[in-house]
Amino acid sequence: MGAEVIKIERLGGEETRYxxxxxxxxxxYWVQYNSGKKSVSMDLRKEAGKKILRSLIKVSDVLVQNFRPGTIEEMGFGYDALKTLNPRMIMVNVSAYGQFGPYRDQIGYDPIGQTMSGIAMVTGEDxxxxxRAGVPIIDRTTALHSAIGTLAALHERSISGEGQCIDVCLADSGYSLTEI
Known part of the structure; x- marks a missing residue:
């Protein structure tokens, strides 16, 4: 779709590089999911990394982040902080159980999402x-939900001129698949 994607990785690179x-x-594995992306490695807990991220935010359209809820705010990059740097910024928060609610602090990844949402119960033999499903269906569905939400936010921004904050989670993505 023509987007320039800059992936920020921890120092030493993200785990899937290995x-x-x-x-x-x-x-x-890493190439499959990151082809065409640019990447930069930095420590967002240090001021040098924060300075670089601030400069990127000023010229970017969308920030997608998957820290545990509250972590990005602790670093000084919650949505309110982003809006002061770039009022047109769209922020996509991806987590296991959403930014609010009783499970917000729990970690999660595809296998947990499959079991918590009930996908694992409808897969296999009677x-x-x-x-589990043979593919990371929750991760992929969450990515699709994130992309759809981002496209909707970009469209709304073209009308209103304002960005917005989107909350996408693995659990909701899994629940959406069990409602069929």
Whole structure:
């Protein structure tokens, strides 16, 4: 769709850079999910990293983040802080259970999302224990929900001139698949 994507990784690079299988000295897994993206490694808890991120926010359209709820605010980059730097900024918060509610502090990833949402209960053989889907369906559905929400926010911004904050979570994505 023509977006320039700059992925911010922790110092040393994100964990999936080191997952096998390897193709030409690169993780095939990492390449699959990050082809076409630019990436930069920085420590957002240090002022030097924060300064770089502030400069990127001023010229960016969308910030997608997946820290635990409250973490990005502790770093000084909650939505209110982003709006002061760039009122047209769209922020997408991706977490396991959303930014609010009783499970907000719990970690989560695809297998947990599959079990908590009930996907594992409807997968597999009748009379057998629950089993995960063969693909990371919750991660992929959450990514789709994030993209759809971002596109809607970009459209709204073209009308209103204002950005907005979006909350997308693995649990809701899983629940949406069990409502069929």
């Amino acid at each position: 997952h096998a299988p390897w193709v030409r000295k690169q993780s095939a 009379g057998m224990p629950p089993i």
